[in-house]
Amino acid sequence: MISIHSVVFFILTLLLAPALPGIINKVKAFFGGKMGPPVLQLYYDIAKLMRKSAAYSQTASMVTRLAPVVIFFSTLGAALLVPFFFSEACCRFAGDVILMAYLLGIGRFFMVIAAMDRGSAFEGMGASREVLYSALAEPAFFCGLLVLINETGDLSLSGIFSGLSTELWRQNPAIMLLIAVSWMIVLLTENARIPVDDPNTHLELTMIHEVMILDYSSKDLGLIEYASALKLWLFSSLLVGLTITAGAVPSYLHIPVFMLGMCAVAVIIGCVESTIARLRLIHIPKFIVGSGALAIIALILKIAGN
Amino acid sequence: MNSIATLLALSCIFLLGSSRLLMSIRMVAFQGLLLGILPLAAAGDSHLSLALIFLSLASIALKSILLPWLLNKAMVDSGTRREIEPFISFGASMLLGLFLLAVSGWIVDKLQATEPVPSPVTLIAGFYLVFSGLLLLITRRKALTQTLGFLVLENGVFTAGLSLGSEFSVMVELGILLDVFVGIFLMGIMLFHIDREFDHLDADRFNELSDLEIAASPDEEVTE
Numbered sequence: 001m002i003s004i005h006s007v008v009f010f011i012l013t014l015l016l017a018p019a020l021p022g023i024i025n026k027v028k029a030f031f032g033g034k035m036g037p038p039v040l041q042l043y044y045d046i047a048k049l050m051r052k053s054a055a056y057s058q059t060a061s062m063v064t065r066l067a068p069v070v071i072f073f074s075t076l077g078a079a080l081l082v083p084f085f086f087s088e089a090c091c092r093f094a095g096d097v098i099l100m101a102y103l104l105g106i107g108r109f110f111m112v113i114a115a116m117d118r119g120s121a122f123e124g125m126g127a128s129r130e131v132l133y134s135a136l137a138e139p140a141f142f143c144g145l146l147v148l149i150n151e152t153g154d155l156s157l158s159g160i161f162s163g164l165s166t167e168l169w170r171q172n173p174a175i176m177l178l179i180a181v182s183w184m185i186v187l188l189t190e191n192a193r194i195p196v197d198d199p200n201t202h203l204e205l206t207m208i209h210e211v212m213i214l215d216y217s218s219k220d221l222g223l224i225e226y227a228s229a230l231k232l233w234l235f236s237s238l239l240v241g242l243t244i245t246a247g248a249v250p251s252y253l254h255i256p257v258f259m260l261g262m263c264a265v266a267v268i269i270g271c272v273e274s275t276i277a278r279l280r281l282i283h284i285p286k287f288i289v290g291s292g293a294l295a296i297i298a299l300i301l302k303i304a305g306n
Numbered sequence: 307m308n309s310i311a312t313l314l315a316l317s318c319i320f321l322l323g324s325s326r327l328l329m330s331i332r333m334v335a336f337q338g339l340l341l342g343i344l345p346l347a348a349a350g351d352s353h354l355s356l357a358l359i360f361l362s363l364a365s366i367a368l369k370s371i372l373l374p375w376l377l378n379k380a381m382v383d384s385g386t387r388r389e390i391e392p393f394i395s396f397g398a399s400m401l402l403g404l405f406l407l408a409v410s411g412w413i414v415d416k417l418q419a420t421e422p423v424p425s426p427v428t429l430i431a432g433f434y435l436v437f438s439g440l441l442l443l444i445t446r447r448k449a450l451t452q453t454l455g456f457l458v459l460e461n462g463v464f465t466a467g468l469s470l471g472s473e474f475s476v477m478v479e480l481g482i483l484l485d486v487f488v489g490i491f492l493m494g495i496m497l498f499h500i501d502r503e504f505d506h507l508d509a510d511r512f513n514e515l516s517d518l519e520i521a522a523s524p525d526e527e528v529t530e
Contacts, residue, residue, distance in 0.1 A: 174309045285397040286323045293319045293404055297312055300411045304426040305308075 002090055009084035014076075017233040018042040018226060020266050027270025042229060049222035057215055059119040067114035068220040068227075074107040075227040075234075082234045083158040085258040086246040094155035097145050101138070104190075104231060108134055111224075115212035122204040126211035129281070133196060133208070136288040137189040143295035144179040144186075147302045148242075161238075165247040172305070178298035180243050184268075185291035187235040191228065194273040196284055206278070236265040307347045310340050311431035314465065315407065318438040321458065322403040323396050325389055327450065331377050334454050337435075337461050338369025348425070348468055361479055368483055373457065373490050380494045381450055384501035391447040391508075399445055406437040428469030435462025447508055449500060453493045460486050 022039035029036020038044075056064060081100040083089040089096075112131055115123040149155060151172075152163030169176050189196045192209030201207050204214070213224050240261035249257045279287055317337050324330050342365045349358055392399060410433035414426050423429050439459030443452050464482075 174312050178312070286400055289397060289400045289404070290319065290323065293316070293400065293407070296404055296407060297315055300407065300430060301308065301312060301427055303411065304414070304430060 003088065005087045006084070006090045009087050010080065010090050013079055013082075013084060013233060013237075014230070017230040018046065020233050020236065020262065021229055023263060023266035024270045024273065027267050028274050031270070031274035042225065046222045046226055049218055049225070052218035054216075054218040054220055057118045057120075059117075060215075061117055063110075063117045064114050064215075065220075067110040067117075068216065068223040070110040071107040071227045072223040074103045074110075075230050078103040078107075079230055079234055081157055082237060083161045083241065085237065085241055085244075085261075086162070086249075086251070086254045088158040088162070092156040092158040096156045097149070097160070100157060101141065104234075105134075107227065107231075111212055118215050120215065122207075122211050123214060125205075126208050129208045130212060133189055133284060133288055136285055136292065137186045140182050140288070140292040140295045141186045143292065143299045144183055147175060147179060147295075147298050150302055161241040162246060164242065164245045166245055169245070172301070175298045175301050175305075176242070178294045178301075180239065182291040182294035182298070183235075183239055183242065185288065185294075187232075187239060187265075188269070188272065189288055189291075190235060191232045193269055195276050195279040195287065198278045201278075206281070233262075236262055239265055307344070307425060308427045310344050310347055311425075311428040311465070311469075314340055314431045314461075315434055318435060318458065319400060319403055319407075321442065321454070322438060323400045325396060327381055327390055327448075328378070330390065330451065330454055331374050331381070334377075334457050334461075335370040335374035337458065338371075338373070339366055341369060341461055341464055342366030344428075344465065344468055348428075364480065365483060368487055369457075369461070373487070376490060376494050377450065377453065380497045384450070384497060390451055393445045393447065399441065402441060403438055406441065407434050410434040410437060423470065425469045429466055432462050432464075432466025432469050435459070435465055437462075449493075449497055449508075453490065453497070456493070457486075457490065 019039055019042070021042050022037070025041065026036050026039055078100045080090045081092070081096045081103075083092075108130065112127040115127040145160075148160050148164070151168055152160050154160050154163050188194070192199060197208040197210075198206065199210065201210060204211050207214075209228070213221065216224060237258075240258060244257060244261050246254065314337060317333050317340070321330055321333050324333065342362045345358055345362050345365075346354065349355075394402075407430075410430050413433055414423065414430045417423060417429075418426060436459055439455050439457075439462055442455030442458055444455075446452055446455065
C-alpha cells in the first residue's frame with residue numbers, strides 16, 4: 001500500500017534533486033576561491049530551457065525527439081522504487097532492485113541511440129564510451145546489492161535499506177566499507193563526474209555524457225538535465241542509506257540527518273572533483289574494474305563468512 | 307585476520323593494475339608488512355610466544371624492508387624505465403585477476419566440502435596471491451617485475467600455509483625466509499649482470515641468446 005509518507009517524500013525528492021549539483025558546484029567554487037553560481041542555478045537553467053523552442057538537426061529522426069521523454073520518465077520510474085532513507089518507496093516488490101537498475105539502463109540506452117541518431121562522429125564516440133563504462137560499473141553495483149540482499153534477506157530496495165542497521169557495520173566493517181567505496185565509484189561513473197568524466201569540459205574529444213547531449217536544446221535539454229540531477233540524487237540516497245543506516249537514527253531526526261547526509265555526499269563529490277584530475281581515457285576502465293574488484297571481494301568475504 | 311586477507315587481495319588487484327615499477331615494489335613491501343602481522347593475528351593473544359614475535363619481526367624486516375630496498379637498488383642501478391610493460395593491457399590483467407579471485411573462491415569452496423578450513427577467507431587470499439603471482443610472472447616483460455611476481459607467489463604460499471592452521475615450526479619458517487632471501491639476492495645479482503651484458507632487462511628479447519640456429523624459411527633462402 002502506498003502511504004501518504006511515501007508520496008510526500010517522493011514529491012520532495014523530485015523538488016530537491018536539482019539542488020544537489022548546485023551544492024557540488026559551490027564546493028568546487030570554494031576550492032577555486034570563487035563565489036560560484038547560486039545553489040539553485042539548475043532550477044533557473046531548467047526554467048529558462050523550458051520556455052524555449054527546440055531546434056533539431058536535419059539528419060535526426062524521431063528517436064532524437066523521443067529520447068528525452070523516455071530518459072525523463074524512466075528516471076522518474078526508478079525514483080518511484082528508491083526508498084527515501086527511512087520511509088518506504090512508493091512501489092515495492094521482490095526484485096525491484098533489478099527493475100530500478102534497468103529503468104536507468106533504458107534511459108541510458110535511449111541517450112546512446114539518440115546520440116548516434118544525429119550523425120555526429122563526436123557523439124558516437126561519447127556513446128561508445130558511455131556504454132563501455134556503464135557495462136563495467138554494472139557488476140560492481142549488482143555485487144554490492146547481492147551482498148546486501150544476502151545480509152538482509154529481502155529482495156526489494158525498501159526492504160534492503162530498512163533492514164540495514166549499525167549492527168551490520170559492527171559485525172562486518174570490512175564488507176560494508178568495501179561496498180560503500182565501490183558504490184561511491186559507481187556513483188561517480190554513472191553520473192559522469194570526475195575522475196571518469198568531466199561535467200564542465202568543453203572539448204568534444206574528452207567528453208562522455210556532455211557530448212551525447214550536445215545537440216539538444218530547450219525543453220529536451222531541460223528534461224535531460226533534470227533526469228541526470230535526479231539520477232545523481234537516487235545514487236546518493238542509496239549511498240546515504242547504506243552508510244548512515246536509517247535504524248541508527250531516532251525517528252524525529254530522520255529528515256535532518258538524511259539531508260545532512262545528502263549534503264555530505266555532494267561535498268565529497270565536490271572535494272573529489274576539486275582535488276583529483278580527470279583520468280586519462282585508457283586508465284578509466286582500470287578505475288571502474290577496481291570498484292568491481294572491491295564489490296567482488298566483499299561478496300567473497302560474505303560467502304566465506306556464512 | 308579477515309581484514310588482513312582482504313587487504314592482501316586488494317594489494318594484488320593493485321599490483322595487477324599498477325603501471326609504475328616503484329609503486330609495485332612499494333606494494334609488495336606493504337604485502338610483506340601484512341604478512342608479518344598475519345601470524346600474530348592468527349595466533350591471537352593467548353598463544354603469543356617470543357619465537358613467533360621474532361619470526362614476525364624477521365619476516366617484516368626481510369620482506370618489507372630489505373628485499374624492496376634490494377629491488378629498488380636493482381631498478382635504479384640498471385636504469386630501467388619506470389613503466390611496467392605488460393604483454394596484455396592493465397585492464398585485461400585486472401579482469402583476469404577478478405576471474406582468478408572467483409576461481410580461488412571456488413577452489414576453497416570445493417575444499418571445504420571435504421574438510422572444513424579454519425579460516426576460509428585467508429585461504430582464498432593465499433590461493434589468490436599464488437595465482438596472481440603466476441599471472442604477474444607470465445604477463446610482465448621485465449626481469450625485475452618477474453621477480454616481484456615470484457615474491458607475490460611466495461607470499462601466497464606463506465598465507466595459504468598459515469590459514470590451514472598448521473603448527474608451523476619457527477626453524478622451518480626461518481629456513482624458508484632464508485631461502486627466499488637468497489633467491490631474491492641471486493636474482494638481484496643476475497639482474498645486475500644481465501643489465502651490464504645486454505643494456506636492458508627485457509626478458510622477451512632474451513630468446514636471441516639461444517644457441518640453436520633458427521632455421522631460415524625456404525623462401526628466405528631463395529632470396530638470399
